[in-house]
Amino acid sequence: MYSEDQFIQLSALQHYLFCPRQCALAYLELSWSENLFTAEGRIMHNRVHEGKFEKRGDLIQTRGLWISSARLGLSGQTDLIEFHRTDDQDNGTRLPGYKSRWKVYPVEFKRGKPKSDHSDEVQLCAQALCLEEMLETTIAEGAIFYGKNKRRHAVKFDEKLRSLTEQTALQIHQMFESGITPKAEFSKKCKSCSLYEICLPKRTGTRGAVKRYLNKIISESITSGGKKI
Numbered sequence: 001m002y003s004e005d006q007f008i009q010l011s012a013l014q015h016y017l018f019c020p021r022q023c024a025l026a027y028l029e030l031s032w033s034e035n036l037f038t039a040e041g042r043i044m045h046n047r048v049h050e051g052k053f054e055k056r057g058d059l060i061q062t063r064g065l066w067i068s069s070a071r072l073g074l075s076g077q078t079d080l081i082e083f084h085r086t087d088d089q090d091n092g093t094r095l096p097g098y099k100s101r102w103k104v105y106p107v108e109f110k111r112g113k114p115k116s117d118h119s120d121e122v123q124l125c126a127q128a129l130c131l132e133e134m135l136e137t138t139i140a141e142g143a144i145f146y147g148k149n150k151r152r153h154a155v156k157f158d159e160k161l162r163s164l165t166e167q168t169a170l171q172i173h174q175m176f177e178s179g180i181t182p183k184a185e186f187s188k189k190c191k192s193c194s195l196y197e198i199c200l201p202k203r204t205g206t207r208g209a210v211k212r213y214l215n216k217i218i219s220e221s222i223t224s225g226g227k228k229i
């Protein structure tokens with residue numbers, strides 16, 4: 001169990017999966033820089049959090065809810081949580097002031113389009129794990145709304161995704177405890193990184209360069225019968 005002062009923000013998981021160095025720069029060294037991508041994302045999130053609570057028939061929607069998990073050491077604010085009334089007595093959660101049970105369905109809003117990695121799904125799954133702990137229920141599914149195609153994409157919280165989410169949270173805690181920011185490795189994704197100017201991956205990216213240098217030395221040694229070493 002983690003104490004509150006050890007909690008990391010839910011959004012850190014997504015940044016860690018994009019690039020561990022970006023996560024460390026933003027949350028460990030607290031240097032957040034805004035580019036076009038993050039600015040548009042922030043405006044969209046602010047709009048989402050404008051409304052707070054709405055009930056329509058068998059659906060309750062609540063926005064901007066603060067959630068946390070002491071087991072995983074996570075906390076943050078949700079975009080949208082839906083509660084769907086259910087007749088299933090074995091599922092769903094109780095809500096204060098209501099007799100029936102409610103199925104919990106988290107929804108996250110993203111500016112762009114679905115990504116090839118699992119970072120958005122992991123962030124949403126982390127929300128589900130927090131809500132399960134807080135509401136003592138099981139959440140099978142949630143959704144990500146992408147601004148680019150204006151559609152909801154359903155996400156099943158299966159064992160594989162739960163395990164990846166828990167592993168990612170653990171790795172971030174270990175990185176924060178070590179206090180060490182990973183070295184830069186320049187790659188294609190650096191072009192869209194909001195911390196490019198702070199990271200300077202071409203100047204600070206020594207790990208990849210050293211690896212390439214060592215590989216070159218080893219391969220030259222092998223082709224020359226090991227005489228160079």
Ligand code: SF4
Nearest residue numbers: 019022185190193199
């Ligand atoms: S510029 Fe590249 S290496 Fe540096 S933080 Fe961003 S993605 Fe990571």
